[in-house]
Amino acid sequence: MECFVTNTETRPDQAYRHVLALTGALFLSYLSVAMSLPAVPIHVLNGLGMNNTYGGLAVGIAFLSTILTRGRAGASSDRLGGKICMQRGLVIYAVAGIVGVISGLGQIPAFAAYGILIIGRLLLGLGESLAMVGMINWAIGLMGHHRSGRVIALVGMGIYGSFAAGGPLGLLLLDRIGFTGLMGVCTLLPLLGILMVNWLPAVAPHPGKRESFWKIIGRIWRPGATVGLQGIGFAALGAFFSLYFISLGWPYAGLGLTFFGSGFVLMRLFCGHLPDRIGGTPVAMASLGVEAIGQYLLWLAPTPELALLGALLTGIGCSMVFPAMGSEVVKLVPPHLRGTAVGGFAAFQDLAYGATGPVVGLIADRSGYAPVFLIGGLAATLGLWVAFKAHRVARQQAIA
Numbered sequence: 001m002e003c004f005v006t007n008t009e010t011r012p013d014q015a016y017r018h019v020l021a022l023t024g025a026l027f028l029s030y031l032s033v034a035m036s037l038p039a040v041p042i043h044v045l046n047g048l049g050m051n052n053t054y055g056g057l058a059v060g061i062a063f064l065s066t067i068l069t070r071g072r073a074g075a076s077s078d079r080l081g082g083k084i085c086m087q088r089g090l091v092i093y094a095v096a097g098i099v100g101v102i103s104g105l106g107q108i109p110a111f112a113a114y115g116i117l118i119i120g121r122l123l124l125g126l127g128e129s130l131a132m133v134g135m136i137n138w139a140i141g142l143m144g145h146h147r148s149g150r151v152i153a154l155v156g157m158g159i160y161g162s163f164a165a166g167g168p169l170g171l172l173l174l175d176r177i178g179f180t181g182l183m184g185v186c187t188l189l190p191l192l193g194i195l196m197v198n199w200l201p202a203v204a205p206h207p208g209k210r211e212s213f214w215k216i217i218g219r220i221w222r223p224g225a226t227v228g229l230q231g232i233g234f235a236a237l238g239a240f241f242s243l244y245f246i247s248l249g250w251p252y253a254g255l256g257l258t259f260f261g262s263g264f265v266l267m268r269l270f271c272g273h274l275p276d277r278i279g280g281t282p283v284a285m286a287s288l289g290v291e292a293i294g295q296y297l298l299w300l301a302p303t304p305e306l307a308l309l310g311a312l313l314t315g316i317g318c319s320m321v322f323p324a325m326g327s328e329v330v331k332l333v334p335p336h337l338r339g340t341a342v343g344g345f346a347a348f349q350d351l352a353y354g355a356t357g358p359v360v361g362l363i364a365d366r367s368g369y370a371p372v373f374l375i376g377g378l379a380a381t382l383g384l385w386v387a388f389k390a391h392r393v394a395r396q397q398a399i400a
Helices: 012-034 036-047 052-080 082-103 110-143 145-197 213-248 253-271 274-278 280-300 304-319 321-331 335-367 370-399
Strands: none
Touching (some): 012 082, 036 052, 036 145, 036 213, 036 253, 052 110, 052 213, 052 335, 082 110, 082 145, 110 335, 145 253, 145 274, 145 321, 213 253, 213 304, 213 321, 213 335, 253 304, 280 321, 280 370, 304 321, 304 370, 321 335, 321 370, 335 370
16 A cells, blocks of 8 residues: 655655655666667667658657656646656656667668657657656655755756766767667666655645646746747757767767756756745746857857867756746646646646757758757747746736
8 A cells, every 4th residue: 555645744854865865766767868868869870871850850759759748647646646657657768668679679671660769769758757747746745845946956956967977878888789788778777766766655646626737838838938948958969969079070979968967967956946045037047048158159169178168058057947947837836736737837848859859950951060059049048038028927916
């Protein structure tokens, strides 16, 4: 029988330890996503003999799957609890890894292998939707909504810490054991994650009247649009940084996500408390300005060292946008709708991730990889303006 707790039954220090354990499990499990991110487009180009558009689609299709399932994942989390939702997501991660193993078998024709790979990427997106929404709802239930910014910051540390480690590790494993071996590793990691969270107490779901997903989206679209525009820069970097370096003959092609993830995690460590302390929107505006600078530097960088600095600044800038605006989203809905709201909010970022891959892949095929990062910089600049408008609306509503 499942053991449920409420916020009042868990001491703050104990709750924080539980959330740290969840973060560790997410880090380990999310390596299955992070290691495949730079490896998939390289496998599609070099292993299957297809072009950048197909490579970008293979990356972006997982985010499309996540977009289409965020609402259902949020509703499941509100109805069943975050623990069950997260565990189901990790199981689907493992299934996606098995499908990836099948797609990497050399006896399969290229287009058939690509089709199987797409199925695996779709499953990976579904697993990500359930795992992340479930964990956020579970962790906020353990620590309380007043610390939602800190909780979402920890979630991001787990995810982007995985990106920092997973980028070079994925490329290393791709080189040493091939794509099939890499997918085998990606099958085992989420199973270990399930073992890590199984002992943690669940949080009882909140009772209350349900609302339609689109009505909730109407409440949160401004924070959602902000985080979506932020996500374009990261999606461009994640999909094409390695290929950008390889095309120029530069070293350190596997370090883009490492620099990005390092900046990201450091900001979460030292500034994760800021949204709860000074408000989410001011933090988001400052962050988007830094992200824009990093993307413009990537666009114009004459040396690999400056390009890596651009990746670092992009990570620093992207780091706090999601928790900052997420803390604003949590304030806009009652607890029994929190999972659905978080799912809808995350879907804006997923939309950016899903659309960016194939769109900038087309641009890269025609104009090279550098303009990809110009688009990321312009998107971050627009996101800064949207966040500013959201801040003005919130101030006007507070005065009224």
